[in-house]
Amino acid sequence: MIFSDSASPHRTDNRTGTGTGARARARTGVRRLGLLVPAVALTLVLSGCVNILELFGDRSEPTGESVSEELAPYYSQVLSWVDCGDGAQCATATAPMDWANPSPETDISLALARHVATGQSRGSLFVNPGGPGASGFDLIHDDVDFAVSATLRENFDVIGWDPRGVGRSTPVTCLDDEGLDEFIFGLPDTPIGSDEWLAESEEAAISFGEACFDNTGPLLQFIDTQSTVNDLDMLRALVGDEKLQYLGYSYGSDIGSYYIENFPQNVGRIVSDGATDSSISVFEVGRVQTAGFQRALENYLAACPTSFDDCPFTGGVDAALATIRELYDRYDADPVAGADGRMMDAGVIDIAMSTALYSQDSWQFLNDLFSEAARGETETAFFLADFYYSRDIDGTYTDNSLEAFIAIYCVDYPVETDPAVLVEQQQLMQQASPTTFRDFPPTGDLTCLNWPYQYIGPCITELTGAGAPPVLIVSTTGDPATPYEWGVALSEQLLSAQLITYNGEGHTAYNGGVACVDDAVDNYFVTGTVPDADPNCGA
Template sequence: MTGADRPTALRPSRRPSRCRVAPGRRAAALAALVLVPALLLSACVPAWLQGLVNGGETSTPTGEEVAEELRPYYTQVLTWTDCGGGAQCATATAPLDWENPGAGDDIDLALVRHPATGGQSQGSLFINPGGPGASGVDFVRDSVDFAVSADLQREFDIVGWDPRGVGRSSAVACYTDPADLDQFIFGIPEAEFGTPEWEAEVTESSIAFAEACAENTGPLLEFVDTNSTVRDLDMLRAIVGDAQLNYLGYSYGTDIGARYADRFPEKVGRLVLDGATDPTTTTFEVVLAQSEGFENALRAYLEACPETDACPFPGSVDESLVLVRALYDRLDADPIPADDGRFFDGAVLDIAIATALYDEGSWSFLSQMFTELRTGIVDTGFLLADFYYGRENGEYIDNSLEAFIAINCLDYPVETDRAVIAEQNEQIRAVAPTTADPSPLGDVLCANWPYQFEGELGPVSGTGAAPILVVGTTGDPATPYQWAEALAEQLESGVLLTYVGEGHIAYDEGDPCIVDAVDAYFISGTVPVDGLVCQG
């Protein structure tokens, strides 16, 4: 989270983390952990098709023994109906509050599946693409070939769902006017950075956003935490008829999978956690690791750039980093206006750089953006930023930002001590001197959220669970490799698989070593040797 001379009230940081709020270039900058595939592969996602037909194939729940108050949820029958593209869709019902099932309003959970193409399915393979806030329905329905291999599609029903608060499930809603959300994300405070007036303006904006979320979401806003999603997932496992959970979680999705293994170890079938996170890390430790990770990823891009066509950085890496830092400063001092009324400042640059650094296949967008910015053109820069925010033609096509914030504020505690924040900011600047200039306010948004984190951070063990495959990429800027090492160590049955390469997430790189190991594990239960290293 890099800071700026003129930050605005909110800007999701380009250091996506597992549902953490982190100080950043915007005063209440966010860290997200959304799976961002190469832009060339997934920039165009088909819209949701309506017109589900009546009737359809039904599920057969497991009928397992559960508490009496949970029985209506665990015995419900799903009706799968055609929703286009070979996919089938269904809606499940879950309790609003798992601690008081049936005592309040229930919620809806949207699901999608692609039935096994081989004719006889081994069962369901649940997929979560990350976030928090990413739509599993969109991901599986529209990008199943990107989500899993053809071999896994042959053997399993591939199932995605929108977690509570997200997308087509009962969802978080905040600002209903895109212009209000534009101002919240891209607006620049009128007061001078760091002044009491600036702090008041930023705080007021954060409070207004939180109040809008509470008003437009209602009681659901209190119950969109990840632990509730874990319980939803166990219910979904049972009602699709699987005695054990087969699950592939990407990025933040590894949080869901790890917590599931810790709560329901006896229900673990085959779990793969790719782009793994460490559940013991504090917000500061996440920000510190990601700040260093994205700085290193930028270095990797600049090192490779001169060997490519039309590289805007022909000099050494260190010389190029000086130019990038100067660009941040210039844009903060004199933002470039866009045709739609927004301004391209250092914060937009920050998110644009990060979006492209998620995947090596998107580095060409960085070169194009840097080249354009030399002549005041912001087209590619805003393309990258809008891709991250789910913004198309002035509209927001999903609620991923609102869901991310709501889940984040419930899942983790907030640091409010200004002296501690200042000390932490110095450490962040030390590991990311080019891109980091953190805000002195910390997480002003979650500090003013209507519902606060309750509980404590701690390790997971999954005692008694079947082997769980934890995958880490050595050059991953968003979920640094050491997190995968830590998670594999915490899980009693954790097996570490390492991909030596750049980018966020390993399985989607198509490396035969990684894909073969993961697929063999899911299809036949073959567990790779702990510590297997795949060279990208």
Template sequence: MFRIGSNRKAPRGVRAVVASVAAAATLLSMSGCTAVQHVLDSQQTADPASLDLSNVPENLRSYYQQQVEWNDCGGGRECATITAPMNWDDPTMGDIELAATRIPAAGDRQGSLFTNPGGPGASGYDFVYDGGEDSFSSDLRSAFDIVGWDPRGVGRSSAVECYDDAGMDEYFYGVPEKMPKTDEEKIAYAEEQAKKFADACKEHTGELLNYVDTMSTVHDLDLLRAVVGDAKLNYFGFSYGTDIGAHYADTFPLNVGRMVLDGATDPSLGQFDVVLAQQGAFGDATKAYLEDCLSQAKKCPFRGNVDQAMKQINRVMEDADKRKILASDGRQLSSGVISTAINAALYDESSWEYLTQAFSDYMLQGNPDTFFLLSDFYYGRDETGHYDSNMFEAFMAINCLDYPVETDPAKIKEYNKKLKEATPIGVDSPEELGDVQCQQWPYQSRVQPAKVTAAGAQPILVVGTTGDPATPVEWAEAVASQLESGVLLTYNGEGHIAYDEGDKCVVGAVDEYLTTGTPPANGTVCG
């Protein structure tokens, strides 16, 4: 598994923050009322029937001109289903459905603000419906309809289907009766499990499985922009959601309104480079966690310095694979469960205490339950064994279409050598082990990693966090430099994405830009 992984944080939504106008004023260089009014005028929502569709191929215009009915779906939300072609290059193959929800603007409406919380595979519908007030400031909710949708392959939209709950349990938590010992046995076992999963996805999803790639979602997003009547797209993407936004800007630069990419991914990187950068960032986050833990000697189960604590964690993981310790629900602990628990906690500094509890419970009492609680949170599994979404099924499907699979044995060995150096925690894997899941996937990627320039687009605000373990700050820096109109905002802090940290400098700068069109100075640093 590679790329961003789950965009789950604890708490799930982005915390509510009201922008500080005073703080924003000290950060931003205002260009005067005339310029601001010009930007506002350019963002006004149009009647869908009046939008210019001259650049839309004639065989696709009916999708752009469809009449969408938004219905009250409770909690002050409106919901709708939009029709899109399964294959944008050949609409005769049939249609799919996209599920969307929105919170209508509470004040003087400037248009729609589309959002995606990441993944790939996370539900934008749930993100807005369940946590819209927590995720976006009152300033943004006053100025915009906040719109979330489930991308193709995800959730309530036409979705990827692979396993039932029991199958997902076996996929994530299953331990073979006889653990493979040699490299050949480990690779054979991994390939067998990957092939079973891939075959199930193809059987239960059908042709859609070949068309859940990010570029297809980019075209869906332009369709959504049109059916809500917006001449320009206003967009706030988080984590993998920035990948959607960056590719949209590169594909439809003249349709870009105001766009924020928080926790940016770098589209120019191949899958191995993505994993190596992520593992290095997670390694740094692990060190930051351990430094914090060791400073609280009475609570911390580790002893010595950070390097010694790292070795203790590796011994715990090796021990788990040998001892066959069972959780209270009967599942067997493995190094994979511990690794997932660590990653889940590192997404948000507020979760570090739960990771400490997990290691304390296991190292002092032999109780692995808290490791499973963290891992289950990451995967969206409840105490009954039910998974709350198809996020990780969609995650696999989208990733395998977005990145070409590397099959060169020499490059795979070189990658595994670098991965071992970049990853301070984890059990060694065979040198020949590549991206097993995508190697078994029934459909291959049709794209190559490439830089995004979005020539001609309005300013695009790119936000990076220095201690982000999932989307390293270097990616935000790279994307901001690739985009011709990119503006970089850096937050000095820990955790994945910046806007939800509640920093007045970050929230003020983002809100000012989205509501007025005036970005902060390029290179602004907060925190």
């Protein structure tokens, strides 16, 4: 989605360009703050005598279904699964870069990881963590127990894959680590709001787009969600499943929704958790999401004095909001250097705060963030921002999730250019989040306005999924990144959808310890049972 978890449904600081292109979006995805997973070496080391079966591993037999002659080579591939550490198996598939005009000369690779069922397998279950730009490969390879329950692990071969442009699949590549630091954290050299600032911002946006094109090439044009949906249908066939079983978190629900719309005849059982509404504009996505983070902030502030001994706020929610507003104004006027020389302005505080608001379990980080910011300290702010951007302590970026997110977003959604509309939208954004709104000139999204390839969509459409069997939509009332109203809207649009409401805080709900949600999802996947009505969990 836009945002992050994607971003557009995005968290926005209302400026793009130097040092802000990344902060202008909030990505949607399922990630666990504080989970530090070491990089996994995926090299098959061969020494001495190797059994030929061990070398080639397990093979997946494709369904053999009938497709067009030009697509037959892709749907008839045989996947070879090899052990790749932590009990996982890995494979690589080939997909056409352009599904409308497939050509072997431009084929791309898709990386997959799976954990085979611990019991009798009922087939494969594909999982996507969101983003766009998050790695499904890493989620399943490294942390399958976080992704799905023991019940689903027992009954399904659980598969994660890196969508086109992401991670170990043929990736979007734009900047080196130093360049990403400047793009994300660099401050403008000219006064914000001036004509010189606007020119500087546009130049930075153009340079970023050119770097992505130079280092990625024409794949940038075909990085859209619809192409990923086509990839997923091919992968379903390659693992030998007549029907798709799929769990999509956050932006992953977009993939699921478009699959239901495009391939209703191939739908088995699909669950979208942290669902998005594809019928609204990219601005409306951003506005609703921004309001969602404002609500989450207010919920934290209301609970803070009685929940934490070290709560940095007294005097009620309104007083605390005013204090945070003062911090934003203070650090926009006078940024402070962190330990590594990067400057903490209000944008860094904003993305740090948003990161901790994804889950109620992370609220303690907000206490540290605001206490330190009041003292002019930066440690927690950069810790949270670096977690969000997948930046390691040594300054290296561990994945390309940000670059992939921007690339997908820029071709998935049209960009508004009408000055009058932009002014109106800015006013609405201020109403959505008066605490964190930063009054920059309404320039529009300079990164996507200057992107090498423009919107190819369609990503603004009301879906029906006519002909698909029952699917589940899980939505959380206090979800800041994918607000509850989106789940309600999607469940009303898809003709066969059943809503599962979780009354609580945080982004996504399944496998989070809420038995009402977990049991409904597990029973659906294993037995096909659909609740007669919304169980209204946690009410």
